[in-house]
Amino acid sequence: MIASVLPTYARAPLSFVKGEGSWLIEADGRRFLDLGAGIAVNALGHAHPALVAALTEQAGLLWHTSNLYHIPKQEELADKLVAATFADTVFFTNSGTESCELAVKMARKHFYDAGQPERTEIIAFEGSFHGRSSAGIAAAGSEKMTKGFGPLLPGFAHVPFGDHDALHAAINDRTAAILIEPVQGEGGIRPVPDQCLRGLRALCDEKGILLIYDEVQCGMGRTGRLFAYEWAGAAPDIMMVAKGIGGGFPLGAVLATERAASGMTAGTHGSTYGGNPLGCAVGSAVMDMMTAPDFLPEVSRKAGLLRQKLEGLVAAHPDIFEDVRGSGLMLGLRCRTANTDVVAANYDALLCTVPAGDNVVRLLPPLTITDEEIDMAAARLDAAASALENRPEAVRA
Numbered sequence: 001m002i003a004s005v006l007p008t009y010a011r012a013p014l015s016f017v018k019g020e021g022s023w024l025i026e027a028d029g030r031r032f033l034d035l036g037a038g039i040a041v042n043a044l045g046h047a048h049p050a051l052v053a054a055l056t057e058q059a060g061l062l063w064h065t066s067n068l069y070h071i072p073k074q075e076e077l078a079d080k081l082v083a084a085t086f087a088d089t090v091f092f093t094n095s096g097t098e099s100c101e102l103a104v105k106m107a108r109k110h111f112y113d114a115g116q117p118e119r120t121e122i123i124a125f126e127g128s129f130h131g132r133s134s135a136g137i138a139a140a141g142s143e144k145m146t147k148g149f150g151p152l153l154p155g156f157a158h159v160p161f162g163d164h165d166a167l168h169a170a171i172n173d174r175t176a177a178i179l180i181e182p183v184q185g186e187g188g189i190r191p192v193p194d195q196c197l198r199g200l201r202a203l204c205d206e207k208g209i210l211l212i213y214d215e216v217q218c219g220m221g222r223t224g225r226l227f228a229y230e231w232a233g234a235a236p237d238i239m240m241v242a243k244g245i246g247g248g249f250p251l252g253a254v255l256a257t258e259r260a261a262s263g264m265t266a267g268t269h270g271s272t273y274g275g276n277p278l279g280c281a282v283g284s285a286v287m288d289m290m291t292a293p294d295f296l297p298e299v300s301r302k303a304g305l306l307r308q309k310l311e312g313l314v315a316a317h318p319d320i321f322e323d324v325r326g327s328g329l330m331l332g333l334r335c336r337t338a339n340t341d342v343v344a345a346n347y348d349a350l351l352c353t354v355p356a357g358d359n360v361v362r363l364l365p366p367l368t369i370t371d372e373e374i375d376m377a378a379a380r381l382d383a384a385a386s387a388l389e390n391r392p393e394a395v396r397a
């Protein structure tokens with residue numbers, strides 16, 4: 001008999017009932033150190049007092065009105081995002097994949113209004129992930145997500161990650177935009193080199209097409225800058241945001257320049273819940289903390305500490321791990337043994353990590369993780385790797 005919850009996830013046998021900072025407490029009382037943060041969502045850890053206060057204060061005032069009216073908390077958060085980024089304007093969604101839907105619509109409308117209605121195609125990259133909506137799966141294009149769900153939304157082309165020649169060859173007079181994650185998340189924590197992002201920006205300018213970044217996972221402080229593109233100094237025209245922006249409250253956004261967004265006039269797009277007062281009250285508090293002077297430098301300092309420990313871990317367990325990759329506190333351990341076995345061994349060591357493509361284990365801790373917790377994480381990863389090495393059936397690479 002089918003479970004009452006649609007079984008689209010192969011869930012770990014864990015039920016967490018409470019969170020405190022970097023810790024998750026299981027129903028049986030065990031305390032897990034959380035290096036997954038709900039897949040980069042709980043950027044400020046669990047139950048952060050400032051976020052609890054922002055949410056409960058708003059909850060006592062007003063939950064929902066609709067975008068029929070001005071929503072002061074939405075305008076406040078949009079102003080903060082515009083002040084801190086390349087963007088001139090923001091639309092709020094409830095998730096990353098809804099942000100993908102609007103990013104695609106916005107790019108197409110831009111060219112429609114510019115008298116180039118044939119420019120509808122979006123070029124995306126193999127190994128990317130843009131969510132599970134029809135546009136999201138068509139954009140990523142991987143058979144794992146699209147098989148059985150045809151006909152796919154047309155208008156997407158795919159090129160191999162890092163293949164400059166294929167990218168140039170894919171651009172034609174139907175191209176509207178290039179869509180890319182500055183750091184691939186689900187694909188296995190694969191950063192796009194800074195000079196490649198700058199090259200993409202120059203290419204888009206030269207061809208007169210739009211550049212769309214998906215910073216749903218790598219944005220919101222994750223890499224030590226508010227958004228990952230800042231490291232390269234190559235701004236997009238449109239950017240998808242979600243995950244960390246709500247600190248655990250479902251919230252997403254599309255940021256855009258005035259030029260890219262000019263076709264999105266009244267009536268062209270909407271959302272019942274997008275930009276809801278509860279989500280925006282929390283998002284606004286998240287932004288305040290992330291833009292405080294010490295916050296992002298601390299993320300970078302702690303990222304250096306964690307990375308150093310992970311290099312040591314890889315050196316100590318060459319049969320289990322191959323290398324460390326990533327940026328800031330968005331780190332991946334490429335494994336020599338099955339990444340799912342490593343994740344399971346980490347659970348046994350009371351540590352939450354997340355598998356990704358390319359046989360990688362992702363480490364996406366709360367950005368508020370402490371030095372002491374980083375030490376504990378390293379010790380638990382080490383214990384888990386030792387346990388795997390001592391498996392009777394351990395296979396040497």
Ligand SMILES: *Cc1c(COP(=O)(O)O)cnc(C)c1O
Pocket residue numbers: 094095096097098129130131132181185186214215216217218242243
């Ligand atoms: C998680 C993710 C999405 C989809 O976000 P949802 O909120 O699950 O719809 C899109 N793009 C990237 C890069 C992501 O990591």
